[in-house]
Amino acid sequence: xxxxxxxxxxxxxxxxxxxxxxxxxxxxxxxxxxxxxxxxxxxxxxxxxxxxxxxxxxxxxxxxxxxxxxxxxxxxxxxxxxxxxxxxxxxxxxxxxxxxxxxxxxxxxxxxxxxxxxxxxxxxxxxxxxxxxxxxxxxxxxxxxxxxxxxxxxxxxxxxxxxxxxxxxxxxxxxxxxxxxxxxxxxxxxxxxxxxxxxxxxxxxxxxxxxxxxxxxxxxxxxxxxxxxxxxxxxxxxxxxxxxxxxxxxxxxxxxxxxxxxxxxxxxxxxxxxxxxxxxxxxxxxxxxxxxxxxxxxxxxxxxxxxxxxxxxxxxxxxxxxxxxxxxxxxxxxxxxxxxxxxxxxxxxxxxxxxxxxxxxxxxxxx
Ligand SMILES: Nc1ncnc2c1ncn2[C@@H]1O[C@H](COP(=O)(O)OP(=O)(O)O)[C@@H](O)[C@H]1O
Ligand SMILES: [Mg+2]
Numbered sequence: 001x002x003x004x005x006x007x008x009x010x011x012x013x014x015x016x017x018x019x020x021x022x023x024x025x026x027x028x029x030x031x032x033x034x035x036x037x038x039x040x041x042x043x044x045x046x047x048x049x050x051x052x053x054x055x056x057x058x059x060x061x062x063x064x065x066x067x068x069x070x071x072x073x074x075x076x077x078x079x080x081x082x083x084x085x086x087x088x089x090x091x092x093x094x095x096x097x098x099x100x101x102x103x104x105x106x107x108x109x110x111x112x113x114x115x116x117x118x119x120x121x122x123x124x125x126x127x128x129x130x131x132x133x134x135x136x137x138x139x140x141x142x143x144x145x146x147x148x149x150x151x152x153x154x155x156x157x158x159x160x161x162x163x164x165x166x167x168x169x170x171x172x173x174x175x176x177x178x179x180x181x182x183x184x185x186x187x188x189x190x191x192x193x194x195x196x197x198x199x200x201x202x203x204x205x206x207x208x209x210x211x212x213x214x215x216x217x218x219x220x221x222x223x224x225x226x227x228x229x230x231x232x233x234x235x236x237x238x239x240x241x242x243x244x245x246x247x248x249x250x251x252x253x254x255x256x257x258x259x260x261x262x263x264x265x266x267x268x269x270x271x272x273x274x275x276x277x278x279x280x281x282x283x284x285x286x287x288x289x290x291x292x293x294x295x296x297x298x299x300x301x302x303x304x305x306x307x308x309x310x311x312x313x314x315x316x317x318x319x320x321x322x323x324x325x326x327x328x329x330x331x332x333x334x335x336x337x338x339x340x341x342x343x344x345x346x347x348x349x350x351x352x353x354x355x356x357x358x359x360x361x362x363x364x365x366x367x
Contacts, residue, residue, distance in 0.1 A: 010229030011256035013284075016058045016153075019253060020228060023221035024213035025060055032064045036071040036130065036147070036180070044206045045180035046173070046230030048155075048194075050187040051210030054289055056251030057184040061151050064182055073147040073180070080156040080185075085130045085165060088150055092137055096146075131168045138177050147178035155185030157192035161259045166199040173201075181205075187206045188339035211344050211354070212247030226269065227257060233269035240271065244278040246356035250289070254281040282357060290361050293342060302331040305342075306366035309359070 012019045022029070035042035047064075049057045065075035068254050076091045134148075141148055150169070156162055165181075171345055172179050183190065187209070194202045219242045226233050233241070241259060245252040259277025266273075294302075304319060311318035320330035334351070336341040346356045353359045 001149050007230045009257055010225050011253045013250065013253040013257045015054070015250075016062075017020060018059045018062045019221075019225070019249075021224045022056070022059060022063055023249065023252060025056070027230060028060060029063055029209050030174045032182075033067045033071065035071055036068045036149075041173075041176075041202075041207055045061040045205040046169075046202075046204075047208055048183050048190045048202070049208045049210065050190045050341075053186065053293070054248065055210040055341070055354070056249035056285070057210060058153055059249070060208070061153060061182050061184045062120050065151050068147070068180070070148045072145070073149045075139065075149040075151065077151045077153070077190060079153040080159050080162045081154075082159070082161065084152070088165075089130070089133055089137070091150060092134075093201065096137065096140060107228070111132055123171060130164065131171065133182035134168065136178075138172065138179065142178065145178070145233040147182040149182065151182040153184050155189045155193060157189055159339060160191070163196060163198055166193070166202060170199065170201045170317065173338075186339075187341055188336075189341050200358065211345075212251075212352075213249065213252075214247065215242050215245075218242050218245050218247060218252055222252065222256060226260070229335060231260070231269060234271065236243060237269045237274035238272045240274045240278060243283065244356075248356050249286055249358050250355075251281065252286070254285055258284075259283070264308055286357055290357050293340070293355065294358065294361055294365065297337075297342070301340075301342075302362075302366070304330065304337060305362045307342075309363055311364060315349050316351065319351075327349065331355070 006155050010020055031044050032047065034360050035044035037326075049060055064079070065077055074095045075091060076095065077089050078087050078091070129135070138148060148164070150166070169179065169181050172260045177229040183193070183205070187192075190207075193199065194205075196202070219238060222241055222245075223233070223236060232258050232276045237259070241255050244255050255278055257277075259274050262269075262273040262276040303323065306316060307319045307322040310322050316330050319334070320327045323330060334343065334345075338345065339352055342358065345351055353362075
């Protein structure tokens with residue numbers, strides 16, 4: 001209960017904020033947790049998470065880093081920005097010094113780590129590099145069988161430090177170091193990184209493409225978030241909120257948040273409150289995500305979407321026919337739209353819009 005006497009809103013419609021319940025991520029998290037607990041190297045220790053903006057990449061990566069820390073790894077969280085390599089070393093050292101407290105069973109003493117840090121700061125001109133410094137750190141961590149997880153959010157394939165990090169990481173893996181790398185980014189950025197010849201091993205990284213979350217999972221997370229927050233909702237209200245979420249994490253938080261605030265006074269969320277909240281949430285989602293995404297597309301992309309809306313079967317070949325073009329011409333646009341997080345392809349080859357309301361908006365715009 002907050003000071004004003006209202007129950008605090010438990011929903012988190014903010015980018016990068018980890019929600020109280022992560023809907024539909026238990027498989028992915030279990031897989032990563034297994035990788036962090038294994039004694040042998042698991043392929044998931046190098047994973048790239050991709051998906052549209054708002055699909056929950058940052059939240060999943062943060063939850064995975066928590067799992068790693070619970071299993072005796074040191075997790076260093078960073079984003080692909082200039083200075084990231086130094087940032088990784090500084091954060092890692094800060095976290096490692098904690099490991100070297102006297103009561104810990106680490107064999108390295110705090111003095112030695114202190115000296116290492118001291119040497120570096122006192123003689124800045126002494127020859128060293130990122131690989132060397134990271135290796136020294138890994139040497140120390142090895143004494144207590146501690147692994148080093150690096151998470152990189154908002155992957156930028158054009159950032160030189162990003163390439164450097166990936167290249168050194170590959171060498172450290174070859175040296176059988178206990179190290180893991182989780183990357184998160186928009187599909188086209190991850191794709192571009194994989195295509196970079198200097199870090200071709202990235203192509204073999206595990207992929208977690210965050211698609212639509214099932215209604216069942218959304219419903220569970222919605223109910224749990226509301227109940228933990230101290231309220232309940234009628235089944236009809238929940239049904240409507242789940243349908244409005246359309247399997248998309250950011251939308252789930254927006255719908256929950258606005259509905260919670262619709263009429264704060266009553267304990268049980270009912271249908272009129274859900275309707276009111278959903279209306280606000282949809283308007284916000286349209287403004288913050290759908291419009292910006294749509295207007296960043298090229299004319300060719302938009303023509304593809306317009307054709308897709310006209311086809312009977314939502315497949316690339318049907319779009320090609322509709323456009324009067326070859327399959328391979330259409331394929332380029334399909335790939336572009338998928339890599340921008342606008343379209344997803346189901347296992348039967350059917351294309352669907354990744355974002356709620358995008359279909360309706362594209363319809364309206366192509367009229
Ligand atoms: N699995 C999930 N279930 C419910 N809400 C989620 C989930 N993942 C993320 N969210 C929420 O969705 C919003 C977007 O998540 P975020 O991780 O920032 O997305 P991205 O990094 O892909 O842009 C945040 O408000 C977050 O709290
Ligand atoms: Mg993010």
